[in-house]
Amino acid sequence: MAEIKQVAVIGAGVMGASIAAHIANSGTPVLLLDIVPEGAKNRNAVAEGAVAKMLKTDPAPFMNKRAATLITCGNIEDDMAKLGKCDWIIEAVIERLDIKQNLYRKIDEVRKAGSVVSSNTSTIPLATLIEGMPDAFAGDFIITHFFNPPRYMRLLELVSNGATNDGVVDMVAAFADQKLGKTCVVCHDKPGFIANRLGVYWIQAAMVEAMDRNLTVEEADSVIGRPFGIPKTGVFGLMDLVGLDLMPHVQSSMAGALPKSDPFHAIYRESDLVSKLIADGYTGRKGKGGFYRLNRENGGKVKESVNLQTGEFAKSEKARLESVKAAGKDPRILMQSPDKGGKYGRAVMAKTLAYAAFIAQEAANNIVDVDDALKLGYNWKTGPFELIDEIGVDALIAMLKEDGIAVPPLLERAAGKSFYKVEDGTLHYLAFDGTYQAITRPDGVLLLEDIKRKSDRILGNRSASLWDIGDGAVCLEFHTKMNALDGDVMAIIKSAIRTVKKQYKALVIYNEGSNFSAGANLGLALFAANIAVWPEIENLVETGQSTYKALTYAPFPVVAAPSGLALGGGCEIVLHSDAVQAHGETYIGLVEPGVGLVPAWGGCKEMIRRWAENPKFPKGPMAASAKAFEIISVATVAKSAYEAKESLFLRPDDGITMNRNRLLFDAKKRALAMVEGYEPPEEMTYRLPGESARVAFEMAVDSFYRLGKATDYDRVVAGELAKVLSGGDTDITTELSEDDMLELERDSFMRLARNPGTLARIETMLLTGKPLRN
Template sequence: MASHPGNSLRRVCVIGAGTMGSGIAGQVANAGYPVLLLDMPGNDGNRNAITEAALERLRKSDPPALFSEDVLNRISIGNIEDDLASVADCDWIVEAVVERLDIKRVLYRSLQPHLKPEAIVTSNTSTIPISLLVEEMDDEFARRFAITHFFNPVRYMRLLELVRGEKTENEVVETLADFCDRVLGKGVVRCADTPGFLGNRVGVFALQVGIAEATQLGLDIETADALMGRPMGIPKTGIFGLYDLIGLDLMADVVRSLRAILPAEDPFHAVGGENALINKLCESGLTGNKGRGGFYRRGEDGAKLAIDLSTGDYRPRNRGVPERAESGGLAELVSGDDLNAKFCWNVLNRILRYSASLIPAVTENPQDIDDAMKLGYNWIKGPFEMLDEIGVETFVARCQAEDLTVPDFLRNNASGPIYRVDDGVLQVRRADGAYRPLDLPEGVVRFHLKRRELEPDSENPSASLFTLESGIRLVEFHTKANALDADSMALVREAAENPGRGIIIHNDGQHFSAGVNLQRFREFIDAGDWSGIDAFLDDFQQACRALKYCAAPVVGAPSGLSIGGGFEVLAHCSKLVVHTNVVLGLVESLVGLVPGGGGVKETFLRWYRKSGDWEQAAWNAFKQIGYGRTASSPDQAKSLAYFLPDRDETVMNRDRLMSAATRVVGEMESGYRPPEKPEFQLLGGDLHGRMHAFLEKGLADGTFHPHDVTVGSEIAAILTGGEQAEPRRASEQDLYDLERSSFVRLARTPQTRARIEAMLSGKGTLRN
């Protein structure tokens, strides 16, 4: 087994129990490591009041900061007056206190006498240079010191900016990079000790440019967000929605910090001044989603409102989507003379030119900036990937025609792309103009980059099928939210019928799959095409059956939402290798349907194998599917039988899913045999009657709504054989048939149609 430098870190201490410090401690504990969390002593007689409150915030956090509540058992707490000597047992001490140099320096001086010689100390600062942090410390401290800048929320944000000082030892940097990558699951970007590093420097600049351009052009905030969101490959919150999500007050502080540390000539200053409207909103308590609203809010009557940038007054929110937001790509997005095209061009050219201006002063590798934006701000493409989509030569020519300053890196390299594939290897152009292979740690594979080196064997609008160099086949979904349709499942079945050494089902989207395409089912329902629904489900089931009984191993490698039909695909795989931030579950009941791709069948079977009792298995599956229960981590999924700990594996870093899945296929392929076909025991009408009585009781006491009873009765019918059925043995196909029958009966009801409509229109779950 390969030796990893990060293995030397066994125990971690985090000092500072605020949002970031507690989040870092939580992620270390998620990874299975003991962590000591310290802060100032409390003033109310409870010396550990601050750290106790931090644990409670972790326990109640939404989205969950912890894999399960049991993780808290790995976090011990204390305060820096009574417990600082305890750092002597720690290999890595993370400082995450307030962004004040004087406070940090006092802490470091207090720490040093207690540190063992090989201990590493890092700061989570995003604004203070290392040279200032260690200025008053001796060389021994400076050699073991670095910056590890995490992003919030720590569990979910993938970027870790690692900054070394002049005296930082190579061993320290390599140890931190390895531990943060493999153990904490971070994409590590090594940054120079320059103001703002990379993620915030570009990301905050981009947000400020969006606000400035929308204000100057008189664009409403809904249009600005719709354009500077998904069409640009930026999360759908856009600018103003993201400000509300983070908090206007916090963003204002970040802007002030960058303004204070960036050089006077930096273009950030043109957009980073005080914003009177934002200050006014903050003073009124309108700090975003955590307060009473921000740029967006709800009125007293519940109506959705948006602010008018020119007047500062709220008005009804505009739900329309500008036509340009539906464009086919960046080149089309910025073409034309209309107001929306001007906004898109003005925003993009400023962001892309600013990013290029950081080369080589901040980094010599454009990939570092692209990685920072994709990992730290969830952009689908980084600035230099955007430049390639527009065309570097085209971009430079337009900038020059408009008398815009073009950074040297672009002007000197306008004759070709930033990224290219040469001899089957993806390369990136560096500051010196030369192309070199991507800089990724061994075992890290990002499939959105890897796929550029491959030609698909088969491809349609919803999915692609590749054969990797290893001879393993890979199925990739690539619709919006990776919703599944007939095309998706056609590629699944094609792979299962010719699997090569084995199959990996994986994609690099934010979500593995949010389930079957509900829009398509609404179309079937509106057309009254019940046979069409049945045929679709039959094809889906047969694709899943082909996976389950494939001649070679099938490994599902999901991350993010893997629910509904997405989980049904995974449930028929030989084994799962899942990212620890995966969300698994069957949620069809929430839209008035039942799982129709074998989800009820597989859940029933898994519970039987856990309990050995068909009735207990039926009850467990009945309640789990009826409530639409999901698990937000493999730890939680174990208790729901969505994740099988004696079979499946977890991976902390989603960029290592493909490598792990490839290894697993290799381990399984020799002598692989598909599973034996199971036989089920359906207990008939008596059990169905008891399940229906449970539903009626819930309706009477207000726990359930009328259509919940209808849906629950259909789930019971699948698990028991039906209201009038006698106990009998049943095959998998019998369960598939029962699922389809119940699905179609529910699809015929107006209540299910209403639930689907509510979900598709963004109103969420309708209880009717």
């Protein structure tokens, strides 16, 4: 099959436009078409308006605003002929069969032979969509069901049938995998496919059971949350996020499409409360609120929730259920608890997991695809069959029988066994025929979780580990909460440097947590400050400085492979690496000013270095320092790997991997490619502008203060940052070494660490997760 080099999206609504934006994120040109508004002077107004809106949307559909230039806007009256140059044409119009099929006939008149046409539908079967269409069109047609928002949701469901030509699904899947970062799950042509078929059942069961059992929304969300590895939004928070007005449509569509024998009908009913909330404008976060709202009366900001029985709002109260407290992260303990939380959790999740077993063979090729669909489409930490293994297959069967729920044949076949098991270091899953099949990874996918099943770590402690990833490369992994950095991490980094120097070729710094690293462990820092053990704090700063410097000048390549948050000390470890292979969704920055500190593990000196060495940036002692001050003083965070290059958190030649599952493979490949002839960088010397620059920086902050954009304590923190970036009590005639710069960072950090304003900021961040504007 041909390679996909140009894509068209027809339908510039929220979903269609966002799909176009994410395709543009991959560097692929996109044609975005929609209708011509009646009487419009600008015939492309709908598509152009959608792009303009997305440039202002947060979270941003674009990874970089320059990606928007890859979208060509048009309309379906004047520009259909342009589809003839496209390799993939995506239909994302209203869910009406007559409108879709009329559009398909127009597409078929102009598209080139072999181009793929797909629908983003989530409700209409493929067989229905292609009914009456020419065989050639049907052969090139599939369903590509993106999840909203397309940039951030990694699941893409692909649906084909017997009419689909060989290679069509593979071509789209390869592009979506490597260019869009998607995990592609092939689904059977059944209602709801996989994720929504099971997800909608789960939401309906949770809502009905909460109402029938007289739970509060807070209680329900606390139960259907952490104990089951489900995001803390639970169910009612999730409906607010997705939109209450969407749910009745999806649920009624599911009810209409499923046979009467399907268990969905036993729990499906329309909700008068939901209808009333929607009618009153409570459509979720996009409206006035939903099951939760913020009451802003009298200038306040009070979180409220709706009473599921009366429909009245009242102040939201934190749920305090013994079952949730006792269970922690153990779903089996919760489901066996006698209080109302335990009974609710069992009623919802036992039904849901049984339904997963009921639909699996009908909807999917295997249980792995069902688990991936729920993990990536609904953000479950563990998929339904992984969850059944945690509870115990036999324990779940016993619960179902006790509660009078039919045990699906797939679950019965698993009795006495588990759905997953490890044999000879390889993970296997239970196939529908009752045999165990090995899980294989696509070429270019290397997962640390697989490495761990096959080998023991080289060295490690409670905070970090070193793993052999083959071919002379090793991987340094953090595994603290949020991958925060502490003394134990530093110890392993130093040990890793000695080990790699003796026995290996290259080091990759990577982990498979949600975040690369949220920075230094602020809790430890606050504890040490509260008991005034200042030498311990200064020692941690010095240890971090010496450790990161040792990484930079190690006699072998060091490649950082960040994903998710890389903040503060996490950003600084990236700055000290020889090269970076970043996941596209990397959010990186030196955020220390937000907690009343300055970067002190070399972040200040490295930002000056990067801007001073950038051939496209003005030269002179003031320019690099001023740019570093501009970036660090406001705690700039790049919201993608592409944005990170604009701030030079990443260098222009650092790599970006779109698919999270391919990141370690790409980072290892990059590190090994650097081995031959590797020489560590030369130490840099600094000539900084001194007092004049410090005064200029402080004046800039004062102007923000007068405009109300900076606080009193912002001025204090910025003053210390200005001292570091200007070179302290020196001027351009003095040559500063890297160690001199590190001493400036350390001195300013310690002065701020002793200040009550900084301690208040750290405490507030730890308690609320939000910065204090003191």
